Amino acid sequence: MEEMEEELKCPVCGSFYREPIILPCSHNICMACARNILVQTPDAESPRSRRASGSAASDYDYLDLDKMSLYSEADSGYGSYGGFASAPTTPCQKSPNGIRVFPPAVPPPAHPQPQHHLLQHPGSLPPIPRNSCITCPQCHRSLILDERGLRGFPKNRVLEGVVDRYQQSKAAALKCQLCEKSPKEATVMCEQCDVFYCEPCRMRCHPPRGPLAKHRLVPPAQGRVSRQLSPRKISTCTEHELENHSMYCVQCKIPVCYQCLEEGRHASHEVKALGAMWKLHKGQLSQALNILSERAKEAQEFLVQLRNMVQQIQNSVEFEACLVAQCDALIDALNRRKVQLLSRVNGEHEHKLKVVRDQIAHCTVKLRQTTGLMEYCLEVIKENDPSGFLQISDALIRRVHMTESQWGKGTLTPRMTSDFDLTLDSGPLLQTIHQLDFVQMKVPSTVPAAPILQLEECCSNSNSATLSWKQPPLSTVQVEGYILELDDGNGGQFREVYVGKETMCTVDGLHFNSTYNSRVKAFNKTGVSQYSQTLVLQTSETGLNPCELKSLGAVAWFTFDSSSAHPDIIFSNDNLTVTCSSYDDRVVLGNTGFSRGVHYWEMTVDRYDNHPDPAFGVARIDTLKDVMLGKDDKAWAMYVDNNRSWFMHNNSHTNRTEGGISKACTVGVLLDLNNRILIFSINDEPQGPIAFEKMEGLLFPAISLNRNVQVTLHSGLAIPEFYIQRHVEHPTSLC
Secondary structure, three states, X not given: OHHHHHHHEOXXXXXXXXXEEEOOOOOEEEHHHHHHOOEEOOHHHOOOOOOOOOOXXXXXXXXXXXXXXXXXXXXXOEEEEOOOOOOOOEEOEEOOOOOEEOOOOOOOOXXXXXXXXXXXXXXXXXXXXXXXXXXXXXXXXXXXXXXXXXXXXXXXXHHHHHHHHHHHHOOOOOEOOOOOOOOOEOOEEEOOOOEXXXXXXXXXXXXXXXXXXXXXXXXXXXXXXXXXXXXXXXXXXXXXOOOEOOEEEOOOOEEEOHHHHHOOOOOOOOEEEHHHHHHHHHHHHHXXXXXXXXXXXXXXXXXXXXXXXXXXXXXXXXXXHHHHHHHHOOOHHHHHHHHHHHXXXXXXXXXXXXXXXXXXXXXXXXXXXXXXXXXXXHHHHOOOOHHHXXXXXXXXXXXXXXXXXXXXXXXXXXXXXXXXXXXXXOOOOHHHHHHOXXXXXXXXXXXXXXXXXXXXXXXXXXXXXXXXXEOOOOOOOOOOEEEEEXXXXXXXXXXXXXXXXXXXXXXXXXXXXXXXXXXXXXXXXXXXXXXXXXEEEEOOOOOOOOOOHHHOOOOOOOOEOOOOOOOOEEEEOXXXXXXXXXXXXXXXXXXXXXXXXXXXXXXXXXXXXXXXXXXXXXXXXXXXXXXXXXXXXXXXXXXXXXXXXEEEEOOEEEEEEEOOOOOOOEEEEEEEOOOOEEEEEEOOEEOOOOOEEOOOXXXXXXXXXXXXXXXXXXXXXXXXXXXXXXXXXXXXXXX
């Protein structure tokens, strides 16, 4: 639990939290520290419209940071407000965590004009002056307090309880309660007997047989925590102090009371039962923690591997010995070159050590932060206070997802191998001795590991199949190439269909209506790896000539892919209907990718509020999921509002076309990979010219939308009449 300690310390004072409050940005701060960093602003710069409320982040109007500079490194250690001449600037200090804080003001002299100093001695606890401003010491967001002052911020009772338990668990070791003289350190606690035992007393007084065999024995620290867990506290509303929290506002994401629903600003908001949302958010946090736990486990294994690499690099002195032996056998002219070659070897040695040690340090810090967050979240889950938990659960879930994404692809891959890629070639003649240099000819000492098939990128289309694979994340063995094998589609012998260095291959010319088994293996100079798992692929039922579009029917039925979608996407109707919980655009892909053939699908607009601009199109599997579709170079899209549409790729907007969408409209997407083009339609009519050309590779159906839009997918559709007619008039474009 030591890694969790940083989660329990105030960013201002650097000590454990005391009476922590939750700021609108979801960060925490001690009540006393919050009072110490308050700054008073002039009336002229604080409009009445900027009203702060501690009940919801959405109600805060943050100060314009161009006007307010509280934590600038260029202000010579002083925090001030531009144009506020009546209040003198106050010297800043820095907390143990490096955050600038404002100390209490020095008491004014006896006779000068009275000035309204905001920061008094903490013990006096004066009232908060009007137009007081507080800035979060972590994200530096600023806001003006309302008439309630700091009392408007909810107290973080969950964090306070975790801090208390952590401090108590760090106290002296628990003693046995049955030792008569000099009690020994307890080793277990019986939850039924509520007694701490040392090992001899447990064997004597609590044998593991008979009627006591069913008692549950736990470690002493866990037993102490179970004793200290307090019954569920009933929290009161910050705006109506006599009312208890009873419901949860979905829009504001905070617990509310009945009076808030009847009289307050939550009257028109969607609310749900407090207990149900408590269980839902606990489940979401637990699921996120499971994923993060797997990442932490991989990181621990990765650190062991890196430390072993350091040992191997430090013990790899045979290269120097070999180099010296070869150089000593050469003539005098070679000795002058020997010094330079030794320098090269030493430089490579130091470079490898530096790279691996730097990666160990980086990974250790990140793992410590991850472990601390995990332990803190686990302690939060133990809390029995629903409203307290829900006050911080959203922020914790976001932090867990963000931390898990930081352990993504490439993070757990060594940046350097432990092998030295240097071999001295002693064959050149004497006259070429001054051109002598190392020959990089690395020979692997072991065979590669079996490749892993990337199932999300493997698919079949018509009579072709596309397969994708990769090496295991922790594999450091050099791979020279791969061998892809398929059977005959009838359970017969496997045959090689591809040999090369690529990790993706499309096999054409397969039999229709056949089931193929596929597998792949890697090889290097040492040998061949084991086979990957066997993947079964089904080809289409009939073969269709692209020139006969009138008889062409879609051969791919698919749904939206919940595993790769942004977490804010909401699925229903067996993953055929999607919407979003965020006001920002979020991306979701189809669960089938295409690399050959002609494909057409439609999306019906079920709900369209406030004139948003959803985007429809195709994308690579690794396109950005938190921006509008088409913002990066891995997506091709048409975004449309209620009046017009544009095509977009790599954030470039083209071909503005009149005509928009509304509720019950149908947007069609036609991907013709035979001719490498992408076309859009609205209500069965083409929308603009050909949107994109030179389309190739593995492409997935995609859409981006926000909470104002809901669409339903229709796949497996026939090619639309307008496209058939176009190619009946110009048949050469398809043949």
